[in-house]
Amino acid sequence: MDVTANGVSTRVDTDPERPLLWVLRNEFGLTGAKYGCGEGQCGACTVLIDGVAHRSCITAVGSVAGRAITTIEGLADGEKLHPVQQAFLDADAMQCGYCTPGMILQSVALLRKNAAPSEAEIRQHMEGNICRCGTYNRIVAAIQDASRAMLTDAKEHEHA
Ligand code: FES
Ligand code: FES
Structure with missing residues (x-):
């Protein structure tokens, strides 16, 4: 196959x-x-x-x-990280990093269907992803940051 x-x-x-x-x-x-x-x-x-x-x-x-x-x-576009990857880095949303690839891809899927999720929607969507290091709050913050960055980016493209 x-x-x-x-x-x-x-x-x-x-x-x-x-x-x-x-x-x-x-x-x-x-x-x-x-x-x-x-x-x-x-x-x-x-x-x-x-x-x-x-x-x-x-x-x-x-x-x-x-x-x-x-x-x-x-996920990255050449040297440019995906906005969700960048947001996780900027928000320091990882400790050991073991859960991070899964968290990031789960977040990307969320933002693809809901560009501006509420905190409750984020928590619900991410519920099945476990972080043994307990970085959940920073993960939620990173997703909110990524959402804002992606919306701003989309608006700039619209007006370009
Ligand atoms: S390793 Fe696949 S869900 Fe846990
Ligand atoms: S950062 Fe260690 S499991 Fe999530």
């Missing part, structure tokens, strides 16, 4: 039931997606599939053939 990660399509010869997480990490060397619980309960392995956040530990690789997968490695 062909698996497309971060815009690059690669032929993969593997059991279609194998979790996407292991194909990304072991075949593609995309180790940004982390193994936490392996049961869809922590969000450490989150990736985007056609722009929607999915837990790659419980996603069979056979189900994503031909779909666009984005991992944390594919």
